[in-house]
Amino acid sequence: MITSTLIFRQLFEARSSTYTYIIGCAATRKAAIIDPVLETVERDAKLISQLDLDLQLGLNTHVHADHVTGTAALAKIFPSMRSCLSDESGAKADRLLAHREKVKVGRLEMQCRHTPGHTNGCSSYVLDSEGLVFTGDALLFRGCGRTDFQQGDASRLYDSVWNEILSLPDNFSIFPGHDYNGHMSSSVREEKKFNPRLTLEKKKFIELMNNLKLDYPKQIDRALLANMKNGEM
Numbered sequence: 001m002i003t004s005t006l007i008f009r010q011l012f013e014a015r016s017s018t019y020t021y022i023i024g025c026a027a028t029r030k031a032a033i034i035d036p037v038l039e040t041v042e043r044d045a046k047l048i049s050q051l052d053l054d055l056q057l058g059l060n061t062h063v064h065a066d067h068v069t070g071t072a073a074l075a076k077i078f079p080s081m082r083s084c085l086s087d088e089s090g091a092k093a094d095r096l097l098a099h100r101e102k103v104k105v106g107r108l109e110m111q112c113r114h115t116p117g118h119t120n121g122c123s124s125y126v127l128d129s130e131g132l133v134f135t136g137d138a139l140l141f142r143g144c145g146r147t148d149f150q151q152g153d154a155s156r157l158y159d160s161v162w163n164e165i166l167s168l169p170d171n172f173s174i175f176p177g178h179d180y181n182g183h184m185s186s187s188v189r190e191e192k193k194f195n196p197r198l199t200l201e202k203k204k205f206i207e208l209m210n211n212l213k214l215d216y217p218k219q220i221d222r223a224l225l226a227n228m229k230n231g232e233m
């Protein structure tokens, strides 16, 4: 459900296959951006200005390993923007958010839910009034984030996803941090039924995650270095 209070855009950065989201309050023009990417900051800033939005918050779902966050660069363009990250991340941000802490975007309210497992500092952001959840890399379309670096822990990820995301109402839409096959969103109902990893029993899930044997992201070295400092290069 997307109501007339919400201004919503989903944007894509092709090099890292990252989704960035703009959430705006139509009544007050206040806005937040979720997971901006350094390389697409100019594109995003232009759109925010064209939509006549006043950017207040730059929310990162975690310390990204595959791209440099755009939050530091955006703060130079929108000086009142404050970057936000989980208070479990160990990284720098203007606001470190606790589990279940709420942030306001005009008349909209988003809840930060800690969903560790892909990293120890992952959060999902729930926009309850609109039935939306932004899951970062905790839950992807028919998949989930890898757990083989950044204090990744398959057991924690399984519990996070089931307790904090798939416990939301079935009709909630899921907007992930990435997709590598062209999918843009999902729903709680679908992922509970069709997610090939999360529908496994926990022991099998852990076994699978511990044997994925994926290549490291190409930008991991530069990304981690910068993202521990809010994307400062």
Ligand SMILES: N[C@@H](CCC(=O)N[C@@H](CSS)C(=O)NCC(=O)O)C(=O)O
Pocket: 015, 016, 064, 065, 066, 137, 143, 144, 145, 146, 147, 178, 214, 215, 216, 217, 218, 219
């Ligand atoms: N090839 C990409 C990186 C792909 C990757 O590792 N994706 C991560 C999310 S970004 S930390 C992941 O968790 N993937 C889960 C999976 O099952 O693929 C690059 O070089 O950037």
Ligand SMILES: [Fe+2]
Pocket: 062, 063, 064, 065, 066, 118, 137, 145
């Ligand atoms: Fe990630």
